[in-house]
Amino acid sequence: MGVAAQQWIAPDWGGPQRWRLTDTTAPDPQQGEVTIRVRAAGMNPADHKHVAAPRPGVALPVPIGYEISGEILAIGPGTRIGSGEVQVGDEVVAFRVRGGYATALTIPAEKAFRKPGPLSHAEAANLLLAGTTAAEMLDRVHAAAGETILLHGASGAVGVMVLQLAALRGVRVIGTASAAGAERVRGFGGISIAYGDGLLDRVRGTGIPVAASLDAIGTDEAVDVSLALIEDRARIVTIAAPGRAAEHGFGAIAGTQPASTAFRDGIRGELVRLADEGRLVVPLARTYPLSEAVEATRFLAEGHPGGKVALIP
Template sequence: MALDARHWVAPAWGPPEQWRLVETIVPDPGPGEVTIRVRAAGMNPADRKHVAAPRPGVSLPVPIGYEVSGEIVAIGPDTRIGSGEAEVGVEAIAFRVQGGYATALTLAAEKAFRKPAPLSHAQAANLLLAGTTAAEMLERVHARSGDTLLLHGASGAVGVMVLQLAALRGVRVIGTTSEAGSERVRRFGGIPVAYGAGLAERVRALDLPVRAALDAVGTDEAVDVSLALVADRSRIVTIAAPGRAAEHGFLSIAGSQPASAALRDGIRGELVRLADEGLLTVPLSRTYPLTDAREATRFLAREHPGGKLALIP
């Protein structure tokens, strides 16, 4: 039987003030689909960015939110989830969904994986977007054991994922951060260095040969220092400065690119396994009730939360 639910939508392009929490009917799952009752919705800057202005192929109203954690309440016939067999009642996470800011939703079963047991729903709902982005960044610069990388934005959500995944590979990371984020960078195995004037000189003073650079912030400083310290531009990657990448001949990646989407889809199961074994965690800053999505999104846009945010239905 179809579920009554609520979800957040953008009825017009623009800021969160225009978003609306509306009643909806969640359809029964068909073959290859599952229905998840949402216990937490992950929050990412892309949630706001992708409804701020018109996008090709996207029609209003737009359901908001890309990742969730909850439990499976219905399964379509002859259906397996991304991690294998499942049944009603199994706790699951899902990534690259449409309309995760919701109380329930029906989605393609291949997007769902069993929730890692060590993570709370709020943490698990934030695992895969940041995790797959970080994993792709490391893959694209061919990070390998013994390398030293420079990571811009090391204390942010993607940065912390890079630090953890790099440590598992035996890769040393020098991470740019504010003073407030220095302890977080150390906690996850990085070497913190303050951003700002003189950054390149402070990195050089560490006397560690930087083989690659990963930019998760997109500032001119991040790009300029990366170009100054890494001679091989095939080993510089950004997720936030596509214009500078095109200008200077280094790599810019995004989940909307087919090659990036395929790589990120392929790494989902491994990230879930690492989290389930306690080798990968998600620092959480705070949670908000689902009804406070607009306030939470404004906080995410204007502050440095020091961890991920989640909406709780």
């Protein structure tokens, strides 16, 4: 019979004003599946960007949301989750799901992991998209202990994850940020510098050799400074300027790329473990009721929420 649920969908391509909160059913889980009662849905810019315009292979309507935290409602026969054995009532996080802006969801069980104990549901629901992206960026440029890297957009969600993961590797970070984000960068162990005119001179003025550059913001300034500082194009990566990457021969990654998908799936368990040990945190800016997903998306799209945003059913 399944579980009665509500879920946000995009019935047409375009902005969030087109979205609809619909009545639906989370079907009974089959072998290899679990049904989750959603306690929080993580919000990311990709959620609205991916339904703003038609995409090859994606048919309307599109369920919205990629990561959730909640409780196991039902388990398919002979099924384990990504982190191992599971029972009804266990708290889990899940990433790379379809339609996380919901009250209940049936998903492939391998996408679910036991929720890190120190994190609230709202925090846990925002761990894995930003965390796996940050981990892949560091891996792509082969950031090594003792090196210093430049991170553009260091106070954002991905930037904060890069700062934490870099520190665990013994990598020092010079991070660009606004005046409002500077304290957040320093709080996570980075050396904060202001972006804007004269950025290249300010980076060089630190007197610290920069071994690699990570771009989480995608501005021409970020790319130009990276190119001026880093001769080896293999040690530059962006998640926001793929056109410039193709033009200049440095790396651009995205979750839709097969190599990125494989890496991010493979690193999920490690990030959950680090969070469970209290070594990764998720700064949270605000939560909204599930019914206010459109308003929450507008808040997120302002670009400087000061932390992650979650929807609470």
